[in-house]
Structure formats: structure tokens, C-alpha cells
Amino acid sequence: MQGKIIKGIAGFYYIHVEASGIYECKAKGIFRNRHIKPLVGDNVEIEVIDKDNFKGNVVDILPRKNELIRPASANIDQAMVIFAVKTPEPNFNLLDKFILMMNYQDVPTVVCFNKEELADDEYKNELKKKYEGCGCECIFISAKNNIGIDRVMEVLKGKTTVLAGPSGVGKSTLTNLLIPDMEEQGEVSQTGEVSRIGRGRHTTRHSEIYNVCKQTYICDTHHLIFRMLRKKTCDSILKNSHHSRDSADSMAACM
DSSP: OEEEEEEEETTEEEEEETTTEEEEEEEOTHHHHTTOOOOTTOEEEEEEEETTTTEEEEEEEOOOSOEETTTTEESOOEEEEEEESSSSOOOHHHHHHHHHHHHHTTOOEEEEEEOGGGSOHHHHHHHHHHHHHTTOEEEEOBTTTTBSHHHHHHHHTTSEEEEEOOTTSSHHHHHHHHOTTHHHHTOOOTTOOOOSSOSSSOOSSSOEEEEEETTEEEEEOTTHHHHHHTTOOHHHHHHTOOSOHHHHHHHHTTO
């Protein structure tokens, strides 16, 4: 049986199998011997050891399309970064560093500006021109007013997408619109209720993936990337990269 790792905590891996459910699994010792660590986003083969309680073992990790260091994940098709056009004012330095980091990991970025009702057309056109000029797709939405959500779904469909954004930009509101059953997939509600696959109160120290619809997943980084990027300079991102210089030169021209 094949599925995708959507979460890993304390040696347990939670595998989403389409049309079946979420299985709690442990990885066989063979992976330690081969120095391979299962990652969120990995497509895996599992053996079911308890069908009624959805328990199993990860027996094989299928070939990876890619492997990201930040966030630690595999088989990522694209990143979608969310900022508000206003309230709070966008931190363009932070946004540019995020795009640069994704470029260096060969992951295309979609820039999604929320709260579009707070800006005039001239300002939005300036943003669109800037970031499309850097090779990013740029979309404007209002999660509060449910505007542009269909477009977001079109962009996400059939892909595994890293979803990122600093606090206060409306990322949680958007995520709840995209995944109404998030709590059932493993998120803890605001009241602190522990989910079926949780092992204690929800922690934001890991990445996890949620199934949006068929073959469509988002990897929620829970602000982890931006906590790290605030401490990084663009030069340090370039220095620590092993990718081609072409993407750096392209991005530098936009900054």
C-alpha cells in the first residue's frame, strides 16, 4: 500500500493513503542502516499491521523528486508565500529572501497577496510587475471576503505546495478555507483539543502536510521559515547554497 508522509513526530510517521485514511507507522531499521531519514512529503510503501486501528510500518521510500533543507521535506512542486498588501505592511526584504531561498532549491514561488481590498489597483499592479518580473506568479486575494480562493485552488491542484507566511497576514484564514476538515487531519483546535493522530498539544516545531483534495497537498511551515529568515542575510543564503549562480543573478536583479 502506498501513501504520503504528512507528519513525523517522535519516531512515528503519519501516512495519508488516498481513499483509505491516515496510518500511524514506524520506519523499519533498514532506513537507519542506510542513513536515510523519512521526510514529510515522502511517497512511501507501507505494510499494515493493524487494519482496524490504522497501524503499520514504512517498508520503502519511493524515489524523491527533490529534497528541501528548509523546510525539511521532499517532493515539493512549488511554494506559495502569503503576505498582506496592507495591515501589516509587507516586509519586502523578508519576502525577497524567501523567494531567493526557494530559487536556490529549484522550487518555483507563487506570491499571494491577501487583503487585496486594502490597496488600490495602481499599488497592486506595481507589486505584480515586480514579482512577475522575478519569475514568480503573483495573485491577489481576500480570504476574509472569500475572493480569489478559486484561483488559489487552481494553482494548488495536483501539486504539493509549501505554504508560508509571517504572522498576521491571514494565512490561517486561507488555510481554513482550503481545508475545512483540517482538525480531522491532525490539527488541534483553538480550544486545545488533541486530535486522533496528535501525541499531545500541537507544536509548531515541525512541518506537516495536509490533503486538500485528490493528489493535492499543502505543507504548512507554521512560521518556521520566517523565524529563520529574519536572522539570515541574502549573502548568507547565497553562501550556503550549492545551486547554480544563474538563479542568484536573476533574483538579485529584482531586489
